[in-house]
Amino acid sequence: MAVGLTEPTQLWSVAGVRLAAVAAGIRYRDRADLLLIELAEGSSCAAVFTQNAFCAAPVQVAKQHLRVASPRYLLINAGNANAGTGEPGLAAAIASCHALASVAGVEPQSVLPFSTGVIGELLPVDRIAAALPAAHAALAEDQWLAAMRAIMTTDTVGKGFSERVVLSGGEVCITGIAKGSGMICPNMATMLAYIATDAQIAPQSLKAMLERCNAQSFNAISVDGDTSTNDACVLMATGRSGVTLQTPEDAVRFEAAMQRVCLALAQAIVRDGEGANKFVTVQVEGGRDEAEARQVAYTIAHSPLVKTALFASDPNWGRILAAVGRAGLVDLDVDQVAIWLDEVQIVADGGRAPAYTEAQGAAVMAQDEILIRVLLGGRGTAKASIYTCDFSYDYVRINAEYRS
Amino acid sequence: MAVGLTEPTQLWSVAGVRLAAVAAGIRYRDRADLLLIELAEGSSCAAVFTQNAFCAAPVQVAKQHLRVASPRYLLINAGNANAGTGEPGLAAAIASCHALASVAGVEPQSVLPFSTGVIGELLPVDRIAAALPAAHAALAEDQWLAAMRAIMTTDTVGKGFSERVVLSGGEVCITGIAKGSGMICPNMATMLAYIATDAQIAPQSLKAMLERCNAQSFNAISVDGDTSTNDACVLMATGRSGVTLQTPEDAVRFEAAMQRVCLALAQAIVRDGEGANKFVTVQVEGGRDEAEARQVAYTIAHSPLVKTALFASDPNWGRILAAVGRAGLVDLDVDQVAIWLDEVQIVADGGRAPAYTEAQGAAVMAQDEILIRVLLGGRGTAKASIYTCDFSYDYVRINAEYRS
Structure with a gap:
């Protein structure tokens, strides 16, 4: 059960982005499992991918295509990760791009493929190709909610978020969807995020903004410390509002909104973490630099002992x-x-705080949302926040029973 | 339930080492929870301690005492870790050494204190002091089994191991005991190990041997990646057999036996890991150096996803x-x-091995003991082995319900 998270019932359309979710029968029955996203010509697009050395076939292809062409289509399937599949997997990812390119009348290099699902099974390209004409015909701007649901795997709640921002040149909107029940890999829980805006932003600016936003959102969450072979986050700017980031104030205001969308999506992934009962923010202050503050925050967030104590609502300082x-x-x-x-x-001067009582700690630990704040002291002023969840019976059940 | 591990029914006495296990009522009722070990005058002693920056009060005192005197007594309590207790905790550890020194008629610096149990509660020095006269009076060489049981906390099985080795000067023996249900901290599962021999070995040689043996045994196990504030491993050589390591062959033979004792004790800790159903060896070959082979082995051994797949007997390669x-x-x-x-x-050339079938993998995963062997390929010839266990409902239960 997701912690403090409900599925959105409305997401703003983004002029210049059309979507279609269809059932291709890749793994699931009776649900859409293939998502097509179309970007208007002239759009900017930036992406970040998993750091895992074993990156899946679609990640390899998407990186290569991004280098040589401007993306016009994103093709995303749920149910099969097309990872650990070697040369045949690479060929399958390429073939799916070609199939879409021929339906849409574009170059194959302008298609970016994404997959999430079971590892080690070959992608059923035929089923994807068969579903593409209907998907292409169904493309529409108001399909964000259906798109959000088509990419879900072990997610229990769809994850989407919209913002509108008034800039000096007019109003723009940002809409994003994401899937993932944690950073856990390499099965059904890859993190994928697609965020679009109708603001007009140059590719280099968009890429820099993505990296800054990503560092404080998708790169600041942990369910179990594992990194998927398929993780990807894509930022798209169609420019169809005709509004640019004219002034420094525009840039700050827009990036703050983008940051809110990224953080809301990233936190939604943790809130829907596999077996999660608590949403926990670990905030470390007083580091020499941000890297060491992150290091301490991640060590706490990854500790199975801390996470089981959180599950038990035990103030085990x-x-x-x-x-x-x-x-x-x-x-x-x-x-x-x-x-x-x-x-x-709970802790002062490296030991139990004198005034602390177990009852005070227990009261906080009983909450659904908990802030663990650590002050290192005497080192510096850098800080970092990491978002995580507890470690429950259900985490073990979900990950032990999956595939069996 | 411990995997392939039964409690020893006999451990060889080591001439020059006397032990006494008594009930001091520190936390448990109706069981011995205080262990006194006496080393004959002229013995060598070496120790390694936790690398955690928060080392417990007894660890700080034991390190200091080791620097200034030859240990004559080891004082070990179960049920209270005397960690996170600040200055009062330090005073309590020192006071317990003084209490024993006065009963035994030695300098306080020749006492090494060790504690394992709940963190953050002050050590009841009075109860320990009250139990010391009876403990001192009860010292005897044949108390290794009782000693083994007195240091248990969440352990389900006592852990002890003996070897006899014939050297050119005669036969010597090695006996060791250990406690720990994993490297997990900071509660009842600190790892403590005490290993004694009647061979005659100089302190510097003993220290070097301990470091080599420790690297391949106690430092090569992982239950959950957490490091206790109280971990310690002590090696003692009384010399009372009169046998020295005369020849290079003697040295090799003796160290091999010592290595077997350390490895058996370290593996016993993993076999009795909290909630463990599988005993798993992760062996990585083909590294540029041992450090990177260990790094890969530990990443596998710490992965919650690998560990839950092991629990489920799922060959999720x-x-x-x-x-x-x-x-x-x-x-x-x-x-x-x-x-x-x-x-x-299961994997060849970075992908699923062509001849591999799921049935083959499932057959191995159904076993209680599993070897995961990884060849990095094309890098070098260094290798490393790490011993670990699976991640089960019971792990969550034990660590969530403890203290509650």
Whole structure:
């Protein structure tokens, strides 16, 4: 059950983006599992992909196509990751791009393929090709909700978010969808995100904005520390509003809205984390630089002991303290470390805070949403936030029973 | 239930080592929870401790005492870790050494304290001090089995192992005990190991031997990747057999036996890992150096997805492949990676092995003991083995329900 997350009932259309969700029978029955996204000519597009050395065939093809052409179509299937499939998998990804290119009358290089689902099984290109004419014919701007649902796998709730921003040249909108029940790989839980705006933004600016937004959102979440072979996040700007980021204020305002959309989608993935009962923000302050603050935050967020204590609503501050201690910081003065659960200080000067009572900690841990705040002390002023969830019986069940 | 592990019914006495296990009522009722180990004068002693920056009070005191004196007594309690207890905790650890020193008539610096149990609660020094006279009076060489049981916490099976080795100067023996249900911290599952021999070995040689043996045994296991604040491993040599390591062959033979004892104890900790149903060896070959082979092996051994697949007996080779891919190796040629489950090749040339069938993989995964072997290919000849277990409902239960 997703924590504090409900499926959106409305997402703004983005002029210049048309979508179609169809049932291709790739793995699921009786649901759409193939999504086609069309970008108007002249749109900008930027993408970031998984850092896993074993990146799936569609990731390899999408990276290559992005280098040589401007994307006009995104082709996304759920139910099959086309990963660990070697040369035949690569050929299948390429063939699906060719099939769409011939239906749409574009170059194959202007198609970006994406897959999520079971690893190690060959992508059924025939079924995809057979579904493409109907998908192409069904393309429409108001299909964001259907698109959001077509890319779901182990997700229990569809994830979408829209913002409207007034800039000096007029109003623009941003709409994004995402899927993923955690950063967990390599099965049904790959993270995919597609975010579009009708603002007019040059490709280089869009790419830089994506990298900044991604670092604070999709790259700041963890369900179990595993990284998928298929993760991708794509940012698209059609320019069809005719509005540009004219002034520095426009740029700041637009990027803040983009950041909100990315963060809402990223947090939605954690809120729908496999077996999640708690949504937890780990905020580390007082680092020498952001990297070490992230390092401590991730060590806490990845600790199975911290995560099972969260599941049990147990204010087991010793487990948090020990995670800080093993995060590998050089010259950490443990006697300066302080830790809070929300507003309750549980650790002061590296030990149990004098005024702390178990009842105070238990009250915070009983909440659905918890802030773990760590002050390293005496090192610097850098900080970082990581979003994670607890570790429950259901996590084990979902990951043990899947495929069986 | 421990995997392929039964409690020893006999452990060889080691001349020059006397032990006493008594009930001090530290946390448990109706069981011994305090262990006293006496080393004959002139013994050598070496120790390694946790790398966690938050090391517990007894670890700080034991390190300091080791620097200034030859240990004569080890004082070990179960039920309270005396960690995260600040200055009062440090005072309590020192006070317990003083109490024993006065009973035994030695300098306080010749006492090494060790604690395992709940974090953040002050050590009840009074109860320990009250139990010391009876413990000191009860010291005897044949108390290894009782000693083994006195240090247990969440352990379900006592862990002890003995070897006898014939050297050119005569026969010597090695006996060791350990506790721990994983490297998990900071609760009841700290790893403690005490290994003694009647061979005569200089302190520097003993320290070097401990470091080599530790690297391949206690430092090569993982239950959940957490590192305790209290971990310690102590090697003691009384010399009371009068036998030295005269020849290079003696040295090799003795160290091999010591290595077997350390490995058996370390593996016993994994076999009794919290909620463990499988004992898994992850062996990585073909690394540029041992460090990168260990890095890949640990990434596999720590992956919650691999561990839940092991629990489910699911030959989910994609999860292993993805863990190799995200281990962070520079210039990894994924097309050369090969993976075996026992003798069954599941991955060849970075993809599913052509001859592999799911039935073959399922047969191996159904076993209690599994070897995951990874060949990196084209990099070098270094290798490393890590021992781990699966991730089950019971792991979550044990760590979620403990303290509640």
